[in-house]
Amino acid sequence: MSNVLVLFAHPELERSRVHRSLITGLPQLSGVTFRDLYQLYPDFHIDVAREQELLLLHDFIIWQYPMNWYSMPPLLKQWIEMTFEYRWAYGPGGIYLRGKRVMNVLTAGGERDTYRPNRYNRFPVPEFLRPLQQTARRCGMEYLPPYVIHVTRQLASEQVDRERERYHTFLRGVVADRFDTADWQDIAYANEVLDLPNELR
Numbered sequence: 001m002s003n004v005l006v007l008f009a010h011p012e013l014e015r016s017r018v019h020r021s022l023i024t025g026l027p028q029l030s031g032v033t034f035r036d037l038y039q040l041y042p043d044f045h046i047d048v049a050r051e052q053e054l055l056l057l058h059d060f061i062i063w064q065y066p067m068n069w070y071s072m073p074p075l076l077k078q079w080i081e082m083t084f085e086y087r088w089a090y091g092p093g094g095i096y097l098r099g100k101r102v103m104n105v106l107t108a109g110g111e112r113d114t115y116r117p118n119r120y121n122r123f124p125v126p127e128f129l130r131p132l133q134q135t136a137r138r139c140g141m142e143y144l145p146p147y148v149i150h151v152t153r154q155l156a157s158e159q160v161d162r163e164r165e166r167y168h169t170f171l172r173g174v175v176a177d178r179f180d181t182a183d184w185q186d187i188a189y190a191n192e193v194l195d196l197p198n199e200l201r
Helices: 017-023 048-057 074-083 130-138 157-175 181-186 190-195
Strands: 004-008 032-036 060-066 101-107 147-149
Touching: 004 048, 004 157, 017 060, 017 101, 017 157, 032 048, 048 074, 147 157, 147 190, 157 190
Parallel strands: 004 032, 004 060, 060 101, 101 147
Antiparallel strands: none
C-alpha cells in the first residue's frame, strides 16, 4: 500500500468546474491525504515544519493544479521552494525525500495536439515540466509522467464527471500499488495507464 499526499493549488477554484469536480470526495479516499494549499495558506505563510512532517509520512506525492502560462500557481512554487530545504531535501544530509515518487496532475485549456512543434504551444506538456523533473532528481525522488486533462473549458458535464471517476480510479490504483511505475517511462501521460489492459498496468 502507498500513502498518497495530494498538494492541491488553485488560485481561482470557484471558477473551475473540472478541479472542483476532481477534488470532490477526494479527502474521503482511503490512503489519500488532501491538502488545499490556497485554503491553508491564503497569506502564503507556509508551515514548513508541518509540510515536511507530512512528506515524511507519505511515499507518493502529487502536485495538482491548473497549468496557466505553462507553469504552476505561485503558491505551489513557493511551497516547493520553502519546503524542499537545503540539508533536508538535498545537499549534505538532505536525504528525506529520497525514493519517494512524485508527479503532476494538471489541467490545460488547449488540445493535446497543440502541444507539439509547429503548433502554437510548440512543446509537449512534459517539456514545460522539466524544472520540476530536475527538482525531483536533485532530491533523489522518482519523477513520474504527468496526469493531464486537456480542453477543460469545452468538457460537457458528463465528461467532467467521467474525468473525476477516472482520476479517483487512478488514485485508488496508486494506493493499492496496482500500477508498475517502472513501466511508465514509456508513456507520455500517466492517465494512459487507465486505458491499458490490466495485465499491462
